[in-house]
């Protein structure tokens with residue numbers, strides 16, 4: 001069974017998904033970051049494949065990606081690292097990147113390597129529904145590799161239904177009309193949108209991301225969805241961490257509102 | 262037929278690889294642009310502005326001394342004589358009229374050489390609409406006169422500080438701005454790049470260039486078709502406009518001139534058709550310069566308008582199917598061509614355009630072949646670079 005199904009079967013609320021950019025702050029930080037996040041009780045981890053031109057990302061994730069590329073991160077190196085990590089943890093792992101990276105790697109090979117390494121799902125924000133359904137859906141489904149689509153406040157109801165039909169794993173609800181890392185409070189208008197989506201009773205679990213950066217925003221997001229996704233705030237934390245393991249544990253506890261032990 | 266299909270592809274190039282955050286805007290544009298452009302009221306306003314504001318038709322000029330030098334008749338399509346000094350305004354007039362009909366109240370644009378930024382700032386001033394132009398930090402420096410013009414016109418110029426700090430990065434920033442402002446903003450892209458419907462829409466607005474060429478050539482030569490059309494290609498909008506009505510006329514050779522920078526194999530180049538492979542840039546599946554790992558390579562050219570690691574999907578298709586020939590021209594060759602044209606015809610071309618003239622030394626032709634060079638813009642913005650070169654060569 002896909003680890004994402006396992007996760008959402010046993011946990012419907014307060015699912016915490018943390019995004020980090022692979023290769024940042026150092027090339028070999030991947031293993032430490034994933035294992036520490038797992039230890040701190042994070043439910044799933046989104047591993048970002050650094051990209052030169054990440055259109056949907058704000059300055060924090062862009063900056064971490066640039067540094068990761070300077071550090072020498074590539075997709076083949078990342079797969080090698082993830083293979084070693086997978087031997088040590090069963091935490092659900094998602095790969096996030098841009099479609100050009102997958103295209104150049106070779107879509108078939110990418111899917112196969114994800115399966116071999118034990119990746120549970122993929123997010124490619126610039127691969128549109130139409131292209132996915134026409135050309136790639138079958139490949140992903142055959143491999144049992146899940147695929148998450150995004151929805152935003154502007155996504156029409158009809159299209160959300162389509163997203164729900166094509167998504168496997170969870171739907172990524174973009175909290176606001178924004179690139180990553182933009183805002184840090186949640187407005188009335190956003191709550192309205194969260195309520196509207198909740199009322200649609202979609203088949204897939206929903207995680208809210210973009211602008212979630214504190215216990216407060218996390219807790220609010222959790223009221224209206226199955227959980228939340230945090231990226232930029234976590235990257236800022238690892239970027240300035242003196243002791244990576246300690247900082248990661250502290251960060252997760254501060255988000256959950258629990259006390260670090 | 263060379264045209265876009267209903268999914269927005271020229272052959273295997275094009276499409277709309279955009280994050281969901283842009284979907285409603287792009288889809289709105291895609292579903293409406295053809296109908297809006299076809300409206301009689303739109304056409305009336307568009308044509309009137311092209312005539313009285315831009316100064317169209319732009320002349321087709323038989324460059325006699327140049328023809329003598331190359332021993333064949335060479336005509337220059339004088340887009341440099343348009344208001345604001347380049348072909349870019351044909352597109353911005355079209356898009357601002359479209360944006361108004363879509364109810365948009367805020368305009369963003371990217372610019373490399375600053376010509377598209379100036380053309381956008383100009384139409385925004387004309388319509389009284391807020392205008393923000395993203396420009397790479399490197400380009401802000403090397404195209405300073407155009408930065409001043411944009412400011413004078415009331416636009417805000419925002420520096421793009423990531424990557425190579427040039428056109429690619431300015432485009433990234435404009436796209437991010439659009440993601441952050443999905444309701445009130447229209448993004449006026451300056452070339453035949455980006456997600457569908459932009460490449461087709463911009464090509465249609467620029468197609469006035471070849472529409473005029475047809476009747477102008479007939480008047481002057483008795484035939485609507487030249488033997489060869491030469492245009493420089495950054496993203497490819499002036500070339501798309503110059504080719505448009507000849508795309509399906511196989512007797513007309515299409516020459517696309519790219520910037521080789523310091524040389525195609527020096528690692529400092531923007532010659533996409535030689536160095537590029539198939540991939541995705543700015544929402545379009547096309548040819549682009551990238552590493553094996555799919556990271557976009559930072560290009561280099563002395564010319565800010567050609568300093569782009571991709572080409573529009575139409576051009577990728579034309580080159581891939583051998584309908585167009587690609588020629589690469591180095592910085593040095595372009596500079597020499599700019600001085601040549603200035604001194605032989607009294608026309609100072611833009612650095613981008615100078616690349617097209619250098620191609621006259623590189624292509625094969627028979628004496629008597631009628632050649633049209635699309636003179637996409639004038640060189641006022643490049644005087645600093647030209648004068649520096651002049652001081653160096655003495």
Ligand SMILES: Cc1ncc(COP(=O)(O)O)c(C=O)c1O
Nearest residue numbers: 376452495496497498499566638
């Ligand atoms: C005068 C001139 N020619 C050509 C270009 C290149 O753009 P395109 O390939 O879209 O015509 C530019 C771009 O800034 C320009 O200013």
